[in-house]
Amino acid sequence: EDTPITRFQRYLRINTAHPSPDYSSAVSYLKAQAHSIGLQAQTLEFSPGKPLLLLSWPGSNPSLPSILLNSHLDSVPAEPSKWLHPPFSALRTSDGRIFARGAQDDKCIAMQHLEAIRNLRSRSFQPLRTVHVSLVPDEEIGGFDGAAKFVESKEFQSLQIGFALDEGQASPGDEFRVFYADRFPWHFKIRAKGQPGHGSMLYDNSAMENLMKSVEAVSRFRESQFDVVKAGKAMNSEVVSVNPVYFKAGVVSKDGFAMNVQPSEAEAGFDLRLTPTTDPDEMRRRIAEEWAPAVRNMSFEIIEKGPIRDYMGCPLMTATNDSNPWWLVFKQAIESAGEKLFRPEILASTTDARFLRQKGIPVLGFSPMRNTPILLHDHNEHLQDTVYMKGIQVYESLISSLSTYTEGSH
Protein backbone atom coordinates (compact mmCIF):
# COMPACT_ATOMS: atom_id res chain seq x y z
CA GLU A 1 0.00 0.00 0.00
CA ASP A 2 1.36 3.42 -0.95
CA THR A 3 -0.57 6.22 0.74
CA PRO A 4 0.43 9.44 2.51
CA ILE A 5 0.15 7.58 5.82
CA THR A 6 2.27 4.60 4.80
CA ARG A 7 4.86 6.94 3.29
CA PHE A 8 4.99 8.82 6.63
CA GLN A 9 5.28 5.53 8.54
CA ARG A 10 8.18 4.42 6.36
CA TYR A 11 10.13 7.57 7.19
CA LEU A 12 9.34 7.12 10.91
CA ARG A 13 10.71 3.57 10.83
CA ILE A 14 14.17 4.79 9.87
CA ASN A 15 16.01 5.18 13.15
CA THR A 16 17.59 8.62 13.01
CA ALA A 17 17.78 9.00 16.78
CA HIS A 18 20.99 10.07 18.44
CA PRO A 19 23.63 8.97 19.28
CA SER A 20 23.90 7.11 15.94
CA PRO A 21 21.30 8.44 13.51
CA ASP A 22 20.95 6.46 10.27
CA TYR A 23 21.18 9.48 8.00
CA SER A 24 22.04 7.53 4.86
CA SER A 25 18.84 5.45 4.90
CA ALA A 26 16.77 8.55 5.60
CA VAL A 27 18.35 10.46 2.74
CA SER A 28 17.95 7.55 0.26
CA TYR A 29 14.31 7.21 1.20
CA LEU A 30 13.58 10.93 0.93
CA LYS A 31 15.50 11.19 -2.33
CA ALA A 32 13.35 8.43 -3.82
CA GLN A 33 10.24 10.29 -2.66
CA ALA A 34 11.54 13.50 -4.23
CA HIS A 35 12.15 11.72 -7.53
CA SER A 36 8.66 10.23 -7.54
CA ILE A 37 7.31 13.77 -7.14
CA GLY A 38 9.64 15.21 -9.78
CA LEU A 39 11.75 17.46 -7.57
CA GLN A 40 15.41 18.21 -8.12
CA ALA A 41 17.56 16.70 -5.39
CA GLN A 42 21.10 17.25 -4.22
CA THR A 43 22.93 15.91 -1.22
CA LEU A 44 25.34 18.30 0.46
CA GLU A 45 27.85 17.16 3.06
CA PHE A 46 29.37 19.86 5.23
CA SER A 47 30.63 17.33 7.72
CA PRO A 48 31.56 13.70 6.92
CA GLY A 49 28.69 11.27 7.44
CA LYS A 50 26.21 14.10 8.01
CA PRO A 51 24.32 14.61 4.76
CA LEU A 52 21.91 17.46 4.12
CA LEU A 53 19.26 16.89 1.49
CA LEU A 54 18.20 19.88 -0.59
CA LEU A 55 15.16 19.54 -2.87
CA SER A 56 14.02 22.19 -5.31
CA TRP A 57 10.92 23.00 -7.30
CA PRO A 58 11.85 25.76 -9.73
CA GLY A 59 9.50 28.70 -9.97
CA SER A 60 8.51 30.37 -13.24
CA ASN A 61 10.26 33.54 -12.08
CA PRO A 62 13.46 32.29 -10.48
CA SER A 63 14.77 35.83 -10.09
CA LEU A 64 12.33 36.38 -7.18
CA PRO A 65 13.62 35.44 -3.71
CA SER A 66 12.77 31.80 -2.98
CA ILE A 67 10.86 29.99 -0.23
CA LEU A 68 12.53 27.45 2.07
CA LEU A 69 10.75 24.67 3.99
CA ASN A 70 13.14 23.30 6.59
CA SER A 71 13.05 20.25 8.86
CA HIS A 72 15.64 18.08 10.57
CA LEU A 73 16.48 14.45 9.88
CA ASP A 74 17.53 13.52 13.41
CA SER A 75 15.60 12.77 16.59
CA VAL A 76 16.35 12.62 20.27
CA PRO A 77 16.87 9.13 21.76
CA ALA A 78 13.89 7.10 22.98
CA GLU A 79 13.71 4.65 25.89
CA PRO A 80 11.82 1.75 24.26
CA SER A 81 10.95 0.03 27.57
CA LYS A 82 8.91 3.09 28.61
CA TRP A 83 6.78 3.17 25.46
CA LEU A 84 3.43 1.52 24.78
CA HIS A 85 4.61 0.64 21.25
CA PRO A 86 8.19 0.41 19.99
CA PRO A 87 9.43 3.91 19.07
CA PHE A 88 10.50 2.93 15.56
CA SER A 89 7.47 0.78 14.73
CA ALA A 90 5.31 3.71 13.59
CA LEU A 91 2.42 1.53 14.71
CA ARG A 92 -1.02 2.94 13.93
CA THR A 93 -3.57 2.12 16.64
CA SER A 94 -7.19 1.35 15.77
CA ASP A 95 -8.08 4.92 16.76
CA GLY A 96 -5.57 6.30 14.26
CA ARG A 97 -2.65 7.37 16.43
CA ILE A 98 0.78 6.79 14.90
CA PHE A 99 3.44 6.10 17.54
CA ALA A 100 7.05 6.92 16.77
CA ARG A 101 9.99 8.98 17.91
CA GLY A 102 9.89 11.87 15.47
CA ALA A 103 6.13 11.66 14.79
CA GLN A 104 5.79 15.26 16.06
CA ASP A 105 9.44 16.38 16.13
CA ASP A 106 9.67 16.72 13.25
CA LYS A 107 9.31 14.00 10.64
CA CYS A 108 5.66 14.94 10.22
CA ILE A 109 6.47 18.30 8.67
CA ALA A 110 9.15 16.85 6.38
CA MET A 111 6.67 14.42 4.83
CA GLN A 112 3.86 16.99 4.84
CA HIS A 113 6.09 19.38 2.86
CA LEU A 114 6.61 16.64 0.27
CA GLU A 115 2.97 15.49 0.18
CA ALA A 116 1.73 19.06 -0.22
CA ILE A 117 4.10 19.60 -3.14
CA ARG A 118 3.04 16.25 -4.62
CA ASN A 119 -0.61 17.32 -4.51
CA LEU A 120 0.07 20.79 -5.90
CA ARG A 121 2.08 19.31 -8.77
CA SER A 122 -0.63 16.78 -9.56
CA ARG A 123 -3.01 19.72 -9.93
CA SER A 124 -0.47 21.37 -12.30
CA PHE A 125 0.08 24.25 -9.90
CA GLN A 126 3.05 26.34 -11.01
CA PRO A 127 4.96 28.37 -8.40
CA LEU A 128 6.31 31.77 -9.31
CA ARG A 129 9.05 31.61 -6.71
CA THR A 130 11.29 28.60 -6.42
CA VAL A 131 10.38 26.38 -3.48
CA HIS A 132 13.27 24.64 -1.68
CA VAL A 133 12.94 21.89 0.91
CA SER A 134 15.92 21.28 3.19
CA LEU A 135 16.33 18.22 5.43
CA VAL A 136 19.22 18.83 7.75
CA PRO A 137 21.25 16.69 10.18
CA ASP A 138 22.13 17.26 13.84
CA GLU A 139 19.48 19.81 14.86
CA GLU A 140 18.94 18.01 18.16
CA ILE A 141 22.59 18.32 19.13
CA GLY A 142 22.89 21.99 18.25
CA GLY A 143 22.92 22.08 14.44
CA PHE A 144 26.58 23.04 14.22
CA ASP A 145 27.39 20.42 11.56
CA GLY A 146 24.03 20.96 9.86
CA ALA A 147 22.09 24.20 9.53
CA ALA A 148 24.92 26.34 10.95
CA LYS A 149 27.31 25.24 8.19
CA PHE A 150 24.57 25.26 5.55
CA VAL A 151 23.75 28.97 6.04
CA GLU A 152 27.44 29.82 5.67
CA SER A 153 27.80 27.91 2.39
CA LYS A 154 27.91 29.24 -1.16
CA GLU A 155 25.15 26.75 -2.02
CA PHE A 156 22.91 28.44 0.53
CA GLN A 157 23.72 31.90 -0.69
CA SER A 158 22.83 30.94 -4.26
CA LEU A 159 19.33 29.93 -3.13
CA GLN A 160 18.45 33.60 -2.45
CA ILE A 161 15.91 32.74 0.23
CA GLY A 162 13.33 35.41 0.98
CA PHE A 163 11.28 33.57 3.58
CA ALA A 164 11.45 30.26 5.44
CA LEU A 165 9.25 27.98 7.49
CA ASP A 166 10.76 25.76 10.18
CA GLU A 167 9.27 23.57 12.90
CA GLY A 168 6.99 24.74 15.70
CA GLN A 169 5.13 22.78 18.37
CA ALA A 170 1.78 21.01 18.63
CA SER A 171 -1.29 22.89 19.82
CA PRO A 172 -3.52 21.21 22.43
CA GLY A 173 -6.39 23.53 21.41
CA ASP A 174 -8.35 24.21 18.22
CA GLU A 175 -6.06 26.93 16.93
CA PHE A 176 -2.76 26.45 15.13
CA ARG A 177 0.31 27.92 16.79
CA VAL A 178 2.98 29.98 15.08
CA PHE A 179 6.35 31.05 16.48
CA TYR A 180 8.32 34.19 15.64
CA ALA A 181 11.38 33.53 17.81
CA ASP A 182 13.15 30.78 19.76
CA ARG A 183 14.66 30.75 23.21
CA PHE A 184 18.41 30.17 23.31
CA PRO A 185 20.01 27.24 25.06
CA TRP A 186 23.01 27.50 27.28
CA HIS A 187 24.35 24.20 28.48
CA PHE A 188 25.70 25.30 31.77
CA LYS A 189 27.82 23.48 34.34
CA ILE A 190 28.80 24.39 37.90
CA ARG A 191 31.83 22.78 39.52
CA ALA A 192 32.71 22.89 43.17
CA LYS A 193 35.97 21.94 44.90
CA GLY A 194 36.43 21.54 48.61
CA GLN A 195 37.93 19.80 51.58
CA PRO A 196 37.76 16.01 51.15
CA GLY A 197 37.91 13.60 54.01
CA HIS A 198 36.11 11.38 56.41
CA GLY A 199 32.37 11.07 55.95
CA SER A 200 31.76 11.75 59.61
CA MET A 201 33.35 15.24 59.68
CA LEU A 202 31.64 18.62 59.45
CA TYR A 203 33.98 20.46 57.09
CA ASP A 204 33.36 24.02 56.08
CA ASN A 205 33.18 24.63 52.32
CA SER A 206 33.09 21.02 51.19
CA ALA A 207 32.49 20.51 47.49
CA MET A 208 29.08 18.94 48.05
CA GLU A 209 27.99 21.60 50.51
CA ASN A 210 28.94 24.38 48.09
CA LEU A 211 27.33 22.70 45.13
CA MET A 212 24.10 22.16 47.05
CA LYS A 213 24.03 25.84 48.03
CA SER A 214 24.38 26.73 44.36
CA VAL A 215 21.64 24.38 43.37
CA GLU A 216 19.40 26.08 45.93
CA ALA A 217 20.27 29.50 44.50
CA VAL A 218 19.49 28.29 40.98
CA SER A 219 16.22 26.80 42.24
CA ARG A 220 15.21 30.12 43.81
CA PHE A 221 15.79 31.87 40.50
CA ARG A 222 13.83 29.11 38.73
CA GLU A 223 10.95 29.64 41.16
CA SER A 224 10.99 33.40 40.61
CA GLN A 225 10.64 32.88 36.86
CA PHE A 226 8.02 30.16 37.25
CA ASP A 227 6.00 32.39 39.62
CA VAL A 228 5.63 34.94 36.83
CA VAL A 229 4.18 32.21 34.62
CA LYS A 230 1.92 30.86 37.37
CA ALA A 231 0.60 34.36 38.04
CA GLY A 232 -0.41 34.56 34.38
CA LYS A 233 1.94 37.47 33.69
CA ALA A 234 3.95 35.67 31.01
CA MET A 235 3.96 32.50 28.96
CA ASN A 236 6.43 29.76 29.77
CA SER A 237 8.53 30.75 26.76
CA GLU A 238 8.69 34.41 27.84
CA VAL A 239 10.75 33.79 30.97
CA VAL A 240 14.18 32.25 31.52
CA SER A 241 14.06 28.55 32.32
CA VAL A 242 16.78 26.65 34.13
CA ASN A 243 16.48 22.95 34.87
CA PRO A 244 19.04 20.61 36.41
CA VAL A 245 19.84 17.69 34.09
CA TYR A 246 22.60 15.90 36.00
CA PHE A 247 24.58 15.80 39.22
CA LYS A 248 27.99 14.23 39.33
CA ALA A 249 29.98 13.55 42.47
CA GLY A 250 31.13 10.81 44.82
CA VAL A 251 34.20 8.66 45.20
CA VAL A 252 33.68 5.41 43.36
CA SER A 253 34.31 2.18 45.19
CA LYS A 254 33.92 -1.47 44.21
CA ASP A 255 30.22 -1.71 44.99
CA GLY A 256 29.18 1.80 44.06
CA PHE A 257 30.16 4.84 46.05
CA ALA A 258 32.45 5.02 49.04
CA MET A 259 29.80 6.13 51.52
CA ASN A 260 32.24 7.31 54.16
CA VAL A 261 34.31 9.61 51.96
CA GLN A 262 33.35 13.21 51.22
CA PRO A 263 34.36 14.00 47.63
CA SER A 264 36.71 16.85 46.76
CA GLU A 265 34.82 17.69 43.57
CA ALA A 266 31.18 17.93 42.59
CA GLU A 267 29.42 19.08 39.45
CA ALA A 268 25.89 19.88 38.26
CA GLY A 269 24.64 20.47 34.73
CA PHE A 270 21.67 22.64 33.72
CA ASP A 271 19.61 23.31 30.63
CA LEU A 272 19.21 27.08 30.68
CA ARG A 273 17.09 28.90 28.08
CA LEU A 274 17.32 32.63 27.54
CA THR A 275 14.48 34.57 25.98
CA PRO A 276 15.31 36.49 22.78
CA THR A 277 15.59 39.70 24.84
CA THR A 278 17.43 38.39 27.92
CA ASP A 279 20.66 40.30 28.51
CA PRO A 280 23.35 37.59 28.33
CA ASP A 281 25.86 39.69 30.26
CA GLU A 282 23.47 40.11 33.16
CA MET A 283 22.90 36.35 33.18
CA ARG A 284 26.64 35.72 33.24
CA ARG A 285 27.03 38.16 36.13
CA ARG A 286 24.34 36.38 38.11
CA ILE A 287 26.05 33.04 37.54
CA ALA A 288 29.48 34.35 38.53
CA GLU A 289 28.27 36.23 41.61
CA GLU A 290 25.38 34.18 42.95
CA TRP A 291 25.55 30.67 41.53
CA ALA A 292 29.23 29.85 41.24
CA PRO A 293 31.21 32.35 43.34
CA ALA A 294 34.95 31.86 43.01
CA VAL A 295 35.32 32.77 46.72
CA ARG A 296 33.64 29.44 47.50
CA ASN A 297 36.00 27.51 45.19
CA MET A 298 33.43 27.27 42.48
CA SER A 299 33.74 27.59 38.74
CA PHE A 300 31.34 27.39 35.84
CA GLU A 301 31.25 26.71 32.14
CA ILE A 302 28.69 27.99 29.66
CA ILE A 303 28.34 26.29 26.30
CA GLU A 304 26.34 28.65 24.12
CA LYS A 305 24.37 26.70 21.57
CA GLY A 306 24.35 29.13 18.68
CA PRO A 307 23.86 32.81 18.01
CA ILE A 308 21.57 35.01 20.11
CA ARG A 309 21.78 38.20 18.05
CA ASP A 310 21.69 38.79 14.28
CA TYR A 311 24.50 40.30 12.22
CA MET A 312 23.17 43.77 13.18
CA GLY A 313 23.24 42.93 16.91
CA CYS A 314 19.44 42.70 17.13
CA PRO A 315 17.44 39.97 18.91
CA LEU A 316 16.53 37.11 16.55
CA MET A 317 12.83 37.78 16.05
CA THR A 318 10.70 37.72 12.92
CA ALA A 319 8.18 40.54 12.70
CA THR A 320 4.52 39.50 12.88
CA ASN A 321 2.92 42.78 11.92
CA ASP A 322 2.23 44.81 8.79
CA SER A 323 5.94 45.54 8.36
CA ASN A 324 6.51 41.94 7.27
CA PRO A 325 4.58 41.09 4.09
CA TRP A 326 5.44 37.38 4.51
CA TRP A 327 3.58 37.36 7.81
CA LEU A 328 0.50 38.76 6.11
CA VAL A 329 0.69 36.13 3.35
CA PHE A 330 1.19 33.38 5.93
CA LYS A 331 -1.75 34.51 8.06
CA GLN A 332 -4.04 34.90 5.09
CA ALA A 333 -3.12 31.45 3.76
CA ILE A 334 -4.04 29.84 7.10
CA GLU A 335 -7.30 31.73 7.23
CA SER A 336 -8.21 30.95 3.64
CA ALA A 337 -7.72 27.27 4.49
CA GLY A 338 -10.53 27.84 7.00
CA GLU A 339 -8.23 27.61 10.02
CA LYS A 340 -7.59 29.79 13.06
CA LEU A 341 -4.24 30.97 14.41
CA PHE A 342 -3.41 31.62 18.05
CA ARG A 343 -1.41 34.83 18.59
CA PRO A 344 2.24 34.52 17.53
CA GLU A 345 4.45 33.12 20.28
CA ILE A 346 8.06 32.65 21.27
CA LEU A 347 9.00 28.97 21.07
CA ALA A 348 10.00 27.55 24.46
CA SER A 349 12.57 25.29 22.82
CA THR A 350 15.09 25.98 20.09
CA THR A 351 15.28 25.24 16.37
CA ASP A 352 17.56 25.72 13.39
CA ALA A 353 15.52 28.83 12.56
CA ARG A 354 18.00 30.81 14.68
CA PHE A 355 20.73 30.28 12.08
CA LEU A 356 18.46 31.57 9.30
CA ARG A 357 17.26 34.53 11.38
CA GLN A 358 20.86 35.37 12.16
CA LYS A 359 21.34 35.84 8.41
CA GLY A 360 18.43 38.27 8.38
CA ILE A 361 15.92 35.85 6.82
CA PRO A 362 12.35 36.03 8.18
CA VAL A 363 11.35 32.61 9.55
CA LEU A 364 8.16 31.37 11.16
CA GLY A 365 8.05 28.18 13.24
CA PHE A 366 5.00 26.17 12.33
CA SER A 367 4.05 22.51 12.81
CA PRO A 368 0.41 22.13 11.78
CA MET A 369 -0.86 19.93 14.62
CA ARG A 370 -3.91 21.09 16.50
CA ASN A 371 -5.99 19.26 19.13
CA THR A 372 -2.77 17.40 19.80
CA PRO A 373 -0.91 16.84 23.09
CA ILE A 374 2.64 18.26 23.10
CA LEU A 375 4.83 15.15 23.08
CA LEU A 376 8.15 16.23 21.65
CA HIS A 377 11.06 14.46 23.40
CA ASP A 378 8.49 12.60 25.55
CA HIS A 379 7.72 8.89 25.85
CA ASN A 380 4.94 7.69 23.52
CA GLU A 381 5.33 10.52 21.01
CA HIS A 382 2.48 10.09 18.54
CA LEU A 383 0.33 11.91 16.01
CA GLN A 384 -3.25 11.33 14.95
CA ASP A 385 -3.60 10.30 11.27
CA THR A 386 -6.39 12.83 10.59
CA VAL A 387 -4.27 15.62 12.09
CA TYR A 388 -1.38 14.59 9.85
CA MET A 389 -3.61 14.62 6.74
CA LYS A 390 -5.05 18.03 7.67
CA GLY A 391 -1.51 19.39 7.90
CA ILE A 392 -0.85 18.45 4.29
CA GLN A 393 -3.82 20.55 3.19
CA VAL A 394 -2.64 23.49 5.27
CA TYR A 395 0.80 23.33 3.65
CA GLU A 396 -0.82 23.24 0.20
CA SER A 397 -2.48 26.53 1.01
CA LEU A 398 0.74 27.96 2.47
CA ILE A 399 3.02 26.85 -0.34
CA SER A 400 0.70 28.07 -3.08
CA SER A 401 0.26 31.50 -1.41
CA LEU A 402 3.90 32.02 -0.45
CA SER A 403 5.28 30.86 -3.78
CA THR A 404 2.98 33.11 -5.81
CA TYR A 405 3.27 36.18 -3.61
CA THR A 406 4.57 39.14 -5.59
CA GLU A 407 5.75 42.28 -3.91
CA GLY A 408 3.15 45.00 -4.10
CA SER A 409 0.19 42.67 -4.13
CA HIS A 410 -0.41 43.39 -0.43
Ligand SMILES: [Zn+2]
Ligand atom coordinates in the same frame (compact mmCIF):
# COMPACT_ATOMS: atom_id res chain seq x y z
ZN1 LIG B 1 13.50 18.22 19.34
Ligand SMILES: [Zn+2]
Ligand atom coordinates in the same frame (compact mmCIF):
# COMPACT_ATOMS: atom_id res chain seq x y z
ZN1 LIG C 1 12.66 19.53 16.29
